[in-house]
Amino acid sequence: MANERKTEVIVRSHFDNYKGYVDIEEQRSENPKINKLLKTASKKGSGHGYPEFIITLKENHDLLIVVECKADTSKHESPNRDKYSEYAVDGALLYASYLSKDFDVLAIAVSGQTIQQLKVSHFLQLKGSKKVTPIFSGNLLSVNDYLSGYLISDEKLSQDYNILLEFTKKLNDRLHSYKISEKYRSLLISCILMALENRRFKTTYQSYGPSDTKELAENLVDTVVRELKNSDIRSDYLDNLKVQFGFIKTDTSLSTKKDVLKELISDIDKNINSFIKTHKYIDVLGQLYIEFLRYANSDKGLGIVLTPPHITELFAELAQVNKNSIVYDNCTGTGGFLISAMKKMIEDVKGDSETIYRIKKEQLIGVEYAADIFALAVSNMYIHQDGKTNIINGDCFDSDIIKVIRSKKPTIGLLNPPYKTRKYETEELEFVLNNMECLADGAKCISIVPMQSALAQSGKVYELKKKLIENHTLEAVLSMPNELFFNSKVGVVSCIMIFTAHIPHLKNKETYFGYYKDDGFVKRKIQGRIDAYGKWNEIKEKWTTYYINRKSEPGFSVNKVVTAKDEWCAEAYMETDYSKLTRDDFYKTVRMYVLFNELFLKNE
Structure with a gap:
């Protein structure tokens, strides 16, 4: 006879191996936000509903893991995923749809009563999104694998990239208010990002007080110069880089106004540096450069057209690097x-x-x-x-x-x-x-x-x-x-x-x-x-x-x-391919032809 408790024991035993990294709740939650979201999530259609397991990660509170279990593997997933009380996938996705209003959710459906027959499906639904994406293999994985896979997923990258762009726009306005020229903005960001690679600078810059702004600006540039010098950069290149970053030491806002530079470093560490550490090998500085110069028109005047990241990625694929x-x-x-x-x-x-x-x-x-x-x-x-x-x-x-x-x-x-x-x-x-x-x-x-x-x-x-x-x-x-x-x-x-x-x-x-x-x-x-x-x-x-x-x-x-x-x-x-032509294509072409003739005759 099918016994769902056996399935739950397998899941519980698996996640118990990671108790130092997660908090595991079963068919309930002590988190008021989760309770509120699940207030009407009953699989029967009314009242509270809870999955078998709600798992929160201690080092990442953005992600929730929910697990729905069924004893019988034939009850793993229905054709339309709409039989929430009968099938594991259907139920897991129901809870994810409610919880994703405030969390990124990894929904796990598990069916089977032995490890050998276990059937596992994973789905990722990000906060504020209705899109559900299959992810991971058909096995229960370690918490670290779940976290790292979630962080580097295409869906998470897209979400984080959009957040980064929003921050960049606000940062651009902020730097404008400090009267920092467009051509210097990317250099400032790049200097800060390089300095944050230095462990000593990263752990001590917060200790600078309001009266130490000039010292912080000098330490920022000097840290980067030392790092580059230790990296075997040619001496003439190093001299050039000193000149490029030197404005930071003398800029009125950065070197004299209290806490302006310190707050910039902190915000850049939190919003840009963290993105780079999570999503490696993306030309973030290139995108910042585009954003900072798009209103200045300087890039167009110089003929500089920076390649979008998905096209640089395409080049590597086409070249079979x-x-x-x-x-x-x-x-x-x-x-x-x-x-x-x-x-x-x-x-x-x-x-x-x-x-x-x-x-x-x-x-x-x-x-x-x-x-x-x-x-x-x-x-x-x-x-x-x-x-x-x-x-x-x-x-x-x-x-x-x-x-x-x-x-x-x-x-x-x-x-x-x-x-x-x-x-x-x-x-x-x-x-x-x-x-x-x-x-x-x-x-x-x-x-x-x-x-x-x-x-x-x-x-x-x-x-x-x-x-x-x-x-x-x-x-x-x-x-x-x-x-x-x-x-x-x-x-x-x-x-x-x-x-x-x-x-x-x-x-x-x-x-x-x-x-x-x-x-x-x-x-x-x-x-x-x-x-x-x-x-x-x-x-x-x-x-x-x-x-x-x-x-x-x-x-x-x-x-x-x-x-x-x-x-x-x-x-x-x-x-x-005439099979793909539509009535709209015909109308559009005729309109363009008429418009062309009108413009041509007018110019004649």
Whole structure:
């Protein structure tokens, strides 16, 4: 005869192993907030309802674990998950729906009367969200595994990232009120984040009193300079970094107003540093830079268009980065491509500390021209534990720098070059050629450039296209979303170009063209362009798989033999998938045609 108590004994025994880390309550709770949330959560439809177990973590009060048990494995989950009193999954999700109003909830459904027959399902529902996501394997795991898996989950990352963006906006307004220039804001944050890596500074900065503000500012900068000096940074680079961070010592708000700097350090530690420690290998400083400069227009004027994090991640996937890769970015910016590559490389290592050390020290190479952005790149690599000694401050076209990079034999080139804003400036494809000049034979180079670079059929850009395929193989061109750089306030339509270095493009070689216009991101007034519906991972998988396998699909991708004289974009060669056209598409096209004619006739 089925006995649910046996199931409960198995669950209780499992979590009793972690009593030092959790508090376990059974079919009740002493927490008034939990009681209030479960006041109408009865599985029968009225009154209080409680799961078999409510588990709270002593080191993280944001997460609740609820466990619902059933003796019979046939009662594990109903087809519609709406038989709350009869099935384990249904009941667990019911309680999660109530508790998620104020908590992140890990709902665990367990059925079976022996460990051998035990059936376990896990679901994550975050605070304020109706979305329920399956997570973890079909076994009961350790509390540490549950906590770490929850913290690094895509759902938690998305939630924390949105919270980070909200904090960043408030921080930006705060720094504005302190009259700290936009160009200095990211440098201030990066300096603070580096100082917080120093254990002594992190434990003592709170002890500075209101009259010690100037001393705190000096200690902040001096701590960072000492740390960088101990990291084998070149002396001339160190002198440059001293200059970049030096304003902190003399800024009126930071060095004279009581507690302003101390409170900034505390808030940055709590909101930004904690995010970086939890969600590693994300170019947080790059996103801060975008936020701080988006209203100043300075980034657009310089042609700086920082790559969104999901695209730097896509580059690492397309390049098939692994632990043996040597990655080079000749337009490093804040280091987003190198950080995404680092993440992929370290995942491939699977915990080998010596290899991880070598990757960070030797296999990530960058060049950045602008002194202030170089400081951000160094800070970024420092925060992610080394790699900063291979960031060069200089001109990537300098022959001495080219010689140094060549000697390292990079196997992968990744870049987003400065976008040309004036006639006399360097063409984007010149940066692509420069990157490949430094790569080993057969290396892959992936760049994101304005679509006009791919369409040119005459002039200087056309000559650069000719030079590219005379010396290298054009593997693919991927048309990117029109508003990809919306968060940078730069209206440029872009494409990704993928080359194999130093192997001339064969006459009959087919190039893969992808119409990668929909990345699932949508615009939000406060947050900018975000993955609001969690579509990106699935889309990224399709984009990567189709490129690797050169798969053609009407309306999405095509393989085509091209020359420099041709347009390098999917739109020029794709078959139309008429089955996907709707009446709305027809109306929209007609309206655009009419509008075009009106504007054309008016201009005539």
